[in-house]
Amino acid sequence: MTAAFVLEDVVYRFGAVKALDGLSLVVRQGEVYGFLGRNGAGKTTTLRLLMGILRPAGGSIELLGSRVSRVPVSLKRRIGYVSQEPAFYPWMNAQQLGGFVGSFYPTWDAAEYLRLLRMLDVPTDRRAAELSGGTRSKLGLALALAPRPDLLLLDEPTAGLDPVARAEFNDQLIILQRERGTTVFFSSHLVGEVEKLADRIGIVQAGRTRFEGSVVHLRDSVRRIALADDAVPEGFERLRGDIFRADPARWDLAGSGGLAAEKLSLEDIFLAFARTDRLPA
Amino acid sequence: MIHPLVRKELREHRGVLVAMWVVCALGLLTLLLASTRQGSPVVAWRGLLTIFGSLLSLALANRFVVREYGGSTQLFLETLPMGRAQVIAVKWLTSAACLLVPMALGFGLILVVAASKVELVPRFVLLLAARGFVFLMFVHALAFFVGLTGRYRYVLWLALVVLGIIANTLWQAPPQQWPPLQLVSAAMPFQREAAPVQALWITGAMTAALVAATFTLALGFQGSWVVALARRMSLREKIVVTAAFISVAYIMILVEDRKPKPAFSVQDGVTSSTGLPRVMVARAEGVSTEAALALARRLATELQAAREYLAIDKLPVVAVLPDASIDSELFLVADLPDSDGVVVRGAVGAERFDEAGFRAFTLGKVLDWHSRHRASREPRRWLLDGFPRWRIARNDAAQRELLTLRSAAALQALESERGGLAPALRHWLTTREQLGDCLGDALAWRATQWLSESLGEARFGQLARALFGQRPTGDIRAFLSERPVDELLQNAGAPTVGALADKLQQAIHAEGAGQADRIPLQPWSVKFEAVPMRGSIFELRHAVTPAGSEPPPPYAVRYMRVGPWDGELTRASMERVDAIAPGVLPASFPRGERVFTAVEMYSPQLQCTLRLGARRWQVQ
Known part of the structure; x- marks a missing residue:
């Protein structure tokens, strides 16, 4: 499967602070990729690099088949983006926003936009300032999908939504993705959401990728074990306390060797990554 | 990609733009009406540029920049397939056009009105247009740049005001001498030939620098500077900024070592002897050296006595300029923008010259100088x-x-x-x-x-x-x-x-x-009357009617136009018409004009000129 984008050792600094410290990711075309991390881990920075809003200080980005140091307008037109808090012009309604945004995209499909608005239950005649948070997120999704992008980037689109609105948004996202087969890369710190939506996930911590793979692979890689002493067995990595990470095959070997390992929920696994005692060099 | 953004800007700001343009149009009409009394309709161009050009620039910067970044909607723009530099360029040019279009229309209207009243040669028109354009671009670039500084924009504007005050007080470089303001100086409507080339170039260069600074700020660190600046001030910042301003203001208050102005000097004159306050009397026809020296000594002695009586440390240099051409009762004081001292003028040597009055006038002006003109404020003026x-x-x-x-x-x-x-x-x-x-x-x-x-x-x-x-x-x-x-x-x-x-x-x-x-009784009644000439133009008639059979003595009519905020009216600033019978003043006045009128006549008993029937009133 070809990659929608590849990030390799990407570095980004805010002054002296390294927001991304050698981040590497591979997102394949047509997949839904969940990007998990705590607040400040580097999720939004990664998405902004992909949108060309920021430029990396180091590393390389291959986006939609082109290696780029800055994202050109021609590539930007192939990307749909929904930000964490969509900053729409408050005086515009959905129809006016569609007219405005659409004029920047040669591939803009006005009929599709209206269909999306209907499907997502977004009123066309109400000003953006009057819309609820959930409806604004749906409006952002419609605006991002109407140009029929090859890649859809969602930056914590459900942050701040109530559980019902979040569920509605996610359901419709799944329907639309299945309809089109668009590559979706979304960031979140909600484990349940990622588990439900993502084919593959990446966990970022302190600007570095700590895990990349399927949810099943993640579940099989991290377990809790009680060790007699502090010595960490070869091939294991201590995430936090008695939680260790290892190749699933190693866990099988360890089990057959008499080591009692307890499987963890995805939530606990994420917490273990997020609260790792120390990062590997 | 440019058109949608331009359309968006115009649509977003159209209400405010139309309101501002209407205000400019009404302002221009007011300026044109006022210009009838200012010598040329072109005076309105200066007013339009300085008042409405500046206001419109500030409003545009607020709408196009502050609102965009303050509302974080630029983040939405950045997600669209469009470069950040393109966004700034479109905003800059669109707001510049929104400023230039009404100004150009206003300029055109002024030229139409002026065409029938002053000679408009191409060079003069071009000069006016160039001065206006360069000034407007500068003001626009400044407002746009300051707008980008977000929460610090008020700080910057205040800093500019402080800079103006410092330049004026410490460096003797008042803002009106700064190149951008030279372009719209009071002389601008009348400078038909001389082009302020240096001011044009310097202002143009300043504009270019501001534009460069604008793009640097907007694009620097991928736009993160300007985003950071657009955030609201934290409480700590507010405290720091307030404290900084109070400190600056306090330092300015404490800094007393302002650049002293050079003392006024008379090139050709006599000076009072040493040991006394320095009083110079300029040489003039009809005043002998001995008489001038004697006057200088008497004045200096009087000043010295007053100095000892009042325990004053320092007195200014006093210069007396004899002037036989003015009324013997009229004493004048010069305004000295570039030098220090008290310069008085009187008809020294004239037959009815009141030397005692002149000495009192001079002492009063010296005391006023010493009080930094606070003694002449109304509550204590009678004491001065x-x-x-x-x-x-x-x-x-x-x-x-x-x-x-x-x-x-x-x-x-x-x-x-x-x-x-x-x-x-x-x-x-x-x-x-x-x-x-x-x-x-x-x-x-x-x-x-x-x-x-x-x-x-x-x-x-x-x-x-x-x-x-x-x-x-x-x-x-x-x-x-x-x-x-x-x-x-x-x-x-x-x-x-x-x-x-x-x-x-x-x-x-x-x-x-x-x-x-x-x-002496004043058995005369003084009457001023506005009589319509044509349309809303009036002439003023004066009459002094005796109560009995005795005819009034020759009298002088004093008059002047006054503004609503005019304070003290000096005799020197008034027009004078001598009369022996009722008559008409040699000027016309529009309806609503405010005037001061009075009659003055000499009283032999009191040995001075009396004023009768003085009042300020509105012509109608």
Whole structure:
């Protein structure tokens, strides 16, 4: 499967602070990729690099088949983006926003936009300032999908939504993705959401990728074990306390060797990554 | 990609733009109406540029920049397939167009109006257009740049104001001399040939620098500077900024070592002898060297005596410019923007030259200089008018007798027109405007004389030193330390102004009873009338009608146009028409014009010119 984008050792600094410290990711075309991390881990920075809003200080980005140091307008037109808090012009309604945004995209499909608005239950005649948070997120999704992008980037689109609105948004996202087969890369710190939506996930911590793979692979890689002493067995990595990470095959070997390992929920696994005692060099 | 953004900007701001343009249009019409009295309709162009061009630039910067970044909607723009530089460029150019279009239309209208009134040659029109364009671009670039500084924009504007004050006070470089403001100077509407080339180039370069700074700020660190600046100030920042401004203001207050202006110097004249305050009398026809030197010595001696009496540390250089061409009763003081001192002008050597009055006038101006002009503010002005007269007349019985007579006449005039003395002292500038210099000075002298008699030598001296002896600081501290006149009077044991006026009124009445026959009656009634000429233009007619059969003596009509905020009107600023019979003033006045009119005639009994029927009124 070809990659929608590849990030390799990407570095980004805010002054002296390294927001991304050698981040590497591979997102394949047509997949839904969940990007998990705590607040400040580097999720939004990664998405902004992909949108060309920021430029990396180091590393390389291959986006939609082109290696780029800055994202050109021609590539930007192939990307749909929904930000964490969509900053729409408050005086515009959905129809006016569609007219405005659409004029920047040669591939803009006005009929599709209206269909999306209907499907997502977004009123066309109400000003953006009057819309609820959930409806604004749906409006952002419609605006991002109407140009029929090859890649859809969602930056914590459900942050701040109530559980019902979040569920509605996610359901419709799944329907639309299945309809089109668009590559979706979304960031979140909600484990349940990622588990439900993502084919593959990446966990970022302190600007570095700590895990990349399927949810099943993640579940099989991290377990809790009680060790007699502090010595960490070869091939294991201590995430936090008695939680260790290892190749699933190693866990099988360890089990057959008499080591009692307890499987963890995805939530606990994420917490273990997020609260790792120390990062590997 | 440009058109959608331009359309968005126009659509977003159209309401405010139309409102601002209407305000500009109304402002332009007002300026054009006002320009009929200012010599040329082109004067309106200057007003349009400086007032409405600047206001519109600020409003545009607020709408196009502050609103966009303050509302974080630029983040939405950044997600669209469009470069950040493109966004800034489109915003800059669109707002510039929104500024230039109404200004260009306004300029066109001004030219149409001006075409029938002044000669418009291509060079002059081009010059006006170039000056206006460069000025507008500068103001726009400045407002746009400052707008990008987000929460610090008010700080920057305040910093610019502070810079203007510092430049004016410390470096003698007032803002009107700065190249951008030179382009729209008061002379601009009349400079038909000379192009301010240097100012144009410098302003153009400043504009280019501001544009470069704008793009650097907007694009620097992938736009993160400007995003960071757009955030609201934290409480800590507000405290720091407020503290910084208070500190700067305080430092400015404390910095007293301002660049001193050079002392005024007379190239060809005589100077009082050393050991006395420096008084120079310029050589002039009709004034011998000996007479000039004698006058310089008498003035210097008088100033020295006043200096010792008031315990004043430093007196300014005084220069006397004899001028036979002015009225013998008229004394003038020069405004010295670039040098320090007191320069007075009088008809020295003329037949009816009142040297005592001239010396009192000069002493008054010296005291006013020493008080940094605070002594001439209305509440204490009667004391500034009276004290020098009191000093000069204190050893001159004839002068005192004459002043007593004049003060009785002044009270008579006041009682016939305004009532008591208390309101006359409280509103002294109006009183003086009605009485004229002669009676006004005499009444002020009488009040001072009464104070000196009732307080006694020591307490009056204490009062005088409190009033005139201390030189206030040249900054805001002077406001804070200034004490009300009533408080100073009470500290010296004197009654307040109201009580003092009542007692003085009784005293003058008592004196007047014995010399009623010597106080000249004014049996004339003065009438000014506005008569329509054509449309809304009026002529003013004057008439002095005798109450009995005696015809009025020759008189002078004094008149001038006044604005709503004009304070003291000096005789030198008034027009004068001599008359012996009713007549028409040699000027026309539009409906609604405010004017001051009065009649002046010489009184042989009082040996000075009296003013009658003085008033400010509206032509209609």
